[in-house]
Amino acid sequence: MVSQIIFAIALLITLSIFAFTTWRYVRLFMLTQPAFRVRNFGKRFGLMMKVAIGQTKMFRRPILGLIHALVFWGFLVILIGSIEMVIDGLAGLERSLSVLGWFYNFIIASGDVFAIIIVVAIAIFLSRRLFMHVKRFEGIEMKRISHVDANVALTIILLLMISLLGLNASYVAYQTATNGTIHGYFPIGNYLAGLFGNMSLAVIHTHHQVYWWSHILLIFVFANLLPYSKHFHVFMSVPNVFLSRLEPLGKLPNMENVTREVKIMMNPETAYAAAPANAPIERFGVRDAEDASWKSYLDSLSCTECGRCTSVCPANITGKKLSPRKVMMDLRARMKEKRNGLIAQGKEYSDGKSLLRDYISEEELWACTTCNACAQECPINIDHPKLIVDMRRYLVMEEGSAPGELKAVFSNIENNGAPWQYSPEDRLIWAENLEMNKV
Amino acid sequence: METVKIEIPVMADLFARGEKPEYLFWVGCAGAYDDRYKKVAGAFAKILTHLKVSFAVLGKEETCTGDPARRAGNEMLYQMQAFQNIEIFKMYEVEKIITICPHCYNIFKNEYPDLGGHYEVISYVEFLDKQIANGKLKLNLSKFANDRITYHDPCYLGRANGIYDDPRRVLRALTTNLIEMDRNRSFALCCGAGGGQMFKEAEKGEKEVFIERTEDALKINPQIIATSCPFCMTMMTDGIKYKNKEEEIKNYDIAELVALSLGL
Numbered sequence: 088m089v090s091q092i093i094f095a096i097a098l099l100i101t102l103s104i105f106a107f108t109t110w111r112y113v114r115l116f117m118l119t120q121p122a123f124r125v126r127n128f129g130k131r132f133g134l135m136m137k138v139a140i141g142q143t144k145m146f147r148r149p150i151l152g153l154i155h156a157l158v159f160w161g162f163l164v165i166l167i168g169s170i171e172m173v174i175d176g177l178a179g180l181e182r183s184l185s186v187l188g189w190f191y192n193f194i195i196a197s198g199d200v201f202a203i204i205i206v207v208a209i210a211i212f213l214s215r216r217l218f219m220h221v222k223r224f225e226g227i228e229m230k231r232i233s234h235v236d237a238n239v240a241l242t243i244i245l246l247l248m249i250s251l252l253g254l255n256a257s258y259v260a261y262q263t264a265t266n267g268t269i270h271g272y273f274p275i276g277n278y279l280a281g282l283f284g285n286m287s288l289a290v291i292h293t294h295h296q297v298y299w300w301s302h303i304l305l306i307f308v309f310a311n312l313l314p315y316s317k318h319f320h321v322f323m324s325v326p327n328v329f330l331s332r333l334e335p336l337g338k339l340p341n342m343e344n345v346t347r348e349v350k351i352m353m354n355p356e357t358a359y360a361a362a363p364a365n366a367p368i369e370r371f372g373v374r375d376a377e378d379a380s381w382k383s384y385l386d387s388l389s390c391t392e393c394g395r396c397t398s399v400c401p402a403n404i405t406g407k408k409l410s411p412r413k414v415m416m417d418l419r420a421r422m423k424e425k426r427n428g429l430i431a432q433g434k435e436y437s438d439g440k441s442l443l444r445d446y447i448s449e450e451e452l453w454a455c456t457t458c459n460a461c462a463q464e465c466p467i468n469i470d471h472p473k474l475i476v477d478m479r480r481y482l483v484m485e486e487g488s489a490p491g492e493l494k495a496v497f498s499n500i501e502n503n504g505a506p507w508q509y510s511p512e513d514r515l516i517w518a519e520n521l522e523m524n525k526v
Numbered sequence: 527m528e529t530v531k532i533e534i535p536v537m538a539d540l541f542a543r544g545e546k547p548e549y550l551f552w553v554g555c556a557g558a559y560d561d562r563y564k565k566v567a568g569a570f571a572k573i574l575t576h577l578k579v580s581f582a583v584l585g586k587e588e589t590c591t592g593d594p595a596r597r598a599g600n601e602m603l604y605q606m607q608a609f610q611n612i613e614i615f616k617m618y619e620v621e622k623i624i625t626i627c628p629h630c631y632n633i634f635k636n637e638y639p640d641l642g643g644h645y646e647v648i649s650y651v652e653f654l655d656k657q658i659a660n661g662k663l664k665l666n667l668s669k670f671a672n673d674r675i676t677y678h679d680p681c682y683l684g685r686a687n688g689i690y691d692d693p694r695r696v697l698r699a700l701t702t703n704l705i706e707m708d709r710n711r712s713f714a715l716c717c718g719a720g721g722g723q724m725f726k727e728a729e730k731g732e733k734e735v736f737i738e739r740t741e742d743a744l745k746i747n748p749q750i751i752a753t754s755c756p757f758c759m760t761m762m763t764d765g766i767k768y769k770n771k772e773e774e775i776k777n778y779d780i781a782e783l784v785a786l787s788l789g790l
Contacts, residue, residue, distance in 0.1 A: 147713075334636065335632075335636055335686060335687050335688070336685050336686050336687075337632040337636055337681075337682055337685070337686025337687050338632075338636035338637055338686075339596065339597075339637060340640075341637070341640035341641065342601045342605075345601045345602055345605055346605060346641065348602070349602065349605040349606055349609060350609075352606075353606070353609060371601070372599065399713070399715075401715055401716040401718060401735040401738070401739075402729070402731070402735070404715070404735075404738060405718075405728075405731045405732060405733040405734065405735050405737075405738050406731035406732030406733055407728070407729045407730065407731040408729065408730075408731075409729070450729050450730070453726075453729060454728070454729040454731075455721050456681070456716045456718060456719065456720040456721045456723050456735065457597050457681075457720050457721030457722075458681040458685065458716030458720050458721070459681060459685045459686060460681075460685065460715070460716065462685075463685045463712050472721075476597065476599060478599075479597075479598060479599030480599040480600075480601055481599075482599055483598065483599035483600045484599065484600065484601065484602060489598060489599065489600075490726050490727075492725050492726035492727065493598045493722055493725060493726055495725075496594055496595070496598070496722070496725045497595055497598075497600055497603055500590045500592070500594070500595055500603060500607065501603060504588075504589030504590050504607075505555040505558070505559060505589070505590050506555055506590060506594045506724075506725055507555065507559050509558075509559045511586045511587075511588075511589070512586060513558070513559065514553070514558040514559075514585055514586050514588055515534070515536070515558075515583070515585045515586065516558070516564070517553070517557060517558060517564035517565075517567045517568055518532075518534035518567075518568070518571065518583070520531075521531070521532040521534065521568050521571065521572070522529040522530065522531055522532065523529060523530055523532050523572045523575060523576070523790050524527045524528070524529055524789055524790055525527065525528045525529065525530055526576070526788060526789050526790060
């Protein structure tokens, strides 16, 4: 009974902190801009199953993709075991989901095997980060905190798996020693149970208790650390894929507020009329974090800084300052910097800084070729070019600022309908004296 | 060989005679003004003429789609161009548009619908592929049969719209020696000219993107780099020049290769 009460208190604390965190994120999301209406749930579900659950885009790099996929699939299976632990902890039961029969055995056996696979995978990931010089993990945006963040999360996952393996092994050892029924199959646990061979029953029991509590408490701690680290990825990536923009990568979303203005301008009767007095002042494009759409903000929270985007960016490859990963990390960092003020005072809040220039420079924004290699590469469908173009929109339409050559392109298009300074009269020169062989 | 002069039908003239073509051939600014791409416009017009396709161009009434403005952040200018074009298309009752520029293709196909412009938009690459498949275009295999040809995917056909197979099928109808760069299809590296870069100096860096991409091609030692975008053509041709490989490597557009193979 005492342990049930302790467990309930621990769970309550965990859920309260989590609810508080969630509430704050919801407040921030409410300040962001509209992106698109979420429809086509069937299509979205299919996409989620393929890209998120099936990890298809991870396999663009087959070896590491497979290792990550194994960790992810393992997580999904082990999650069921964690739910069981919560039920057991609250109800004072043991292995309560064993009522599920063969399905339970299957899930527990898979989780047991996945635990050891994940240990190996995390060891590989950690050694890549600690001992190998992986170019993808470097870059101007990768500060010390990014590396610490990654290593802490990997270490916690490693501890989670070790405690799970210990839990399974001590369970098998205890049940065997007491001739109790073993619920579930433990291919690895059976093997590791041998380690408890010459221990007394009381010691095995203590081991089991220690593993059980450390595993579940680590989960509680981890769950509340994640939203404050780049590993928020663990929660956000599946929803981010589900909420992907479903249109072709080449399509930029239309700016309805510009359409309204253009229609007014093109209509001679309204072109010179005064704007209605109560019309809200709108900002074109993105200058600061709250100008970004909810989708861009979700993108930034889902990013785990893997750097696949930056590693395929033509600008970055050729030594320009632009790094699509940095753009996402900057949006997230800027919102974090501003969040207390934003939550307290809403959009009126200003700290005299902005995402544009204080975080992302014009030089970075103008280096993008909108080739979409970053968006194509991102395993969880983050759309970097969308945010980059939104920031260009602010520069051009609100500040009239752009590289001189592009300003010339704008005035050429306006004056003679082409990016170059040629007359429309010359548009058919190519067709003059065109001859063809008779075949 | 005997040659015939081609008259390119202009929409306004056809309408004055009460005729309406099946396709609008959208030439694009590069096809109209870029000396190298004018030849591609010519080559594709020859193919259309050869196929006796009912088509017309807008000629002097054509104007920028707004793509470079839009990608450079000038949504206002883009939408003004778009509404202007949509009006012209409405006037000529345009239903099908063939483009020889992936940027024009993308904007008509994906972005004009948001402003009320709905058309069947066809990339010339898709068109050529269909005409070869249905037997209407009979290519002469002897022309390029043994040439090592590589294809550089333009971002706005490839990643932007998923058109990877059509151009490759066209090239396979020309040569038995289609070779791939390491980065190809959705992994292809941009030529460096998209998103308004065509018209400006690149930002400070260690290298130009078009050189990096040209090096991808040089690694596999092709005789022909096939492109299907005016900006890519400018970039790849520059890259070949920069590397002093003009003798060994030629840069042709897919439409030119098809026209040459047909002996047009």
